Amino acid sequence: MNELKIAVAGASGRMGRMLVEAIAAAPDTVLAGALDVAGSPSVGTDAGAFSGQLAGVAIQSELSKGLADAHYLIDFTRPEGTLKHLEYCAANGIKVVIGTTGFDDAGKAAIRAAAEKTAIVFAPNMSVGVNVTLKLLEMAAKSLSEGYDIEIVEAHHRHKVDAPSGTALKMGEVIADALGRDLKECAVYGREGVTGERDPSTIGFATIRGGDIVGDHTVLFAGIGERIEISHKSSSRVTYAHGALRAARFLADKATGLYDMQDVLALPR
């Protein structure tokens, strides 16, 4: 069997560790490299050391070393790191799965440009459940377009650095598209003080951070006399890691192009 040679960026992070384990456990993938930031205590150590199962791959900070044997990079780091890795991968024909969230418009444009040179899956949430939930939200938004106030509530662990989550923003985009609205114009990120009555054309976001919450998202469609809540709750990061491996497999026969998990999972457009 031709195994997929995958490198992991942010190898000592929460998702990086999960990916190292998932790659070792899958029959068709092999860890071909591991990256972390220069100065991180993990650099030079074995990528599997945290689990007691040595991977035989040392974590590198230099891209040319960490990516020398890789055909794919799975990157769950920070926008500035991902963009640096992406530039190298695009120049060297390495396919990339991007799970990192928190990109600004310029970062997203750089990802689109890199997709002209290599194949990329970019998605703020790699779980099957969240991507099916996006479809449910599209359907609900179309059916509840009048008389229902839409609010998105997300909760994550205390270490998360971006807000709202990439998933919550994606949910907002899907709903706004379904309603013919522009999320940039209708989003309300938190409320405080005398806000006045709710503008019915808005989509509200609320963020909770605490403890070890893996990732919860609820969308409320609140009407008069009833409300609908569509929720997804992650209980383990393994769901994201398995999704990222599916994304790498999906890229096997792609040379260039930008894809998302709806493409990977072949969900109807």
Ligand SMILES: NC(=O)C1=CN([C@@H]2O[C@H](COP(=O)(O)OP(=O)(O)OC[C@H]3O[C@@H](n4cnc5c(N)ncnc54)[C@H](OP(=O)(O)O)[C@@H]3O)[C@@H](O)[C@H]2O)C=CC1
């Ligand atoms: N798409 C999806 O399904 C999911 C997406 N995510 C996203 O993935 C990202 C990472 O999450 P998580 O694993 O929890 O975060 P962690 O902070 O646990 O891990 C991030 C890793 O990236 C490294 N890193 C930090 N800055 C840089 C940089 N500038 N260049 C290269 N590497 C860097 C960190 O190194 P060090 O610790 O030394 O700073 C660490 O190893 C977040 O954006 C999160 O939102 C998370 C889960 C699922």
Ligand SMILES: O=C(O)C1=N[C@H](C(=O)O)C[C@H](O)C1
């Ligand atoms: O940082 C996390 O943990 C997560 N980040 C992603 C996001 O911002 O949506 C995906 C998931 O919710 C976990």
